[in-house]
Amino acid sequence: MPVRVQDAVFDAGAELNAFTGAVAGAGAVVSFTGIVRDVDGGLRDMLIEHYPGMTEKAITGIVAEARVRWDLADALVIHRFGQLAPGAAIMMVATAAPHRAAAFAAADFLMDYLKSRAPFWKKEVTAEGADWVAAKAADEDALDRWS
Template identity: 60%
Template sequence: MRVVVQEEPFDLAAETARFAEGEGGSGAIVTFTGVVRNLDDAPLEAMEIEHYPGMTEKALREIAVQAVARFDLQDVLVIHRYGRLIPGAQIMMVATAARHRRSAFDAADFLMDYLKSRAPFWKREITAKGESWVAAKDEDEAALERW
């Protein structure tokens, strides 16, 4: 299990290959990568992501441990970036390895729902119209409730 919170970009192909190398007993590896998307009402100049070092890593590790136990994973990887990110930049990556594909997919979905709703990150969107903090969305909370 590896949990990383970093400012610098990550190499998706290299991280995926590294994750897959040790997975001889897995029948499925699922990866998901989140990217900064543009806004509907105004072009996004950047998204700034803040966090509290130490607290964030601990929270992500705890949810990764829960995912391993709940979905019988062989391995899990969570990478999440912080700092100033432009549209199209990778924000995060989740990889799960399990003996069966459903477990790998469900675990990745579980982790994404947690990261979207409960992970201790604060996001500010910056546009030509100004800056605003990203508020929690009802649909994200509802997605988390199914777990």
């Protein structure tokens, strides 16, 4: 159940191949890679901040909850911090399970909870200035389906 919070660029294909190659007892692997998207006004970059130790602990707890809910062989979460340009990979989730339904559900759960509960702070920097990204009601509402 690797959880990595890092400033370094990662290769999603290589990470997925390594994860898949190391997992035992799985019949399905699901992955998602999030990309820094541009915003109106032209995103120059996104600055992502976190508290080391606290962030990893929170994400590890989210992954542990997914493992309780679904029969997972393994899970991987990578999330970057620092200054990221549009188009850069910002995060990756991979889940492995004996059957695809559990792998898909666990990946979806992880994405919803990482979006709303992982302690990251994001600032979008454009030509007009910089603004912190506010929490979105839709992201919070997405958690209701897991209650």
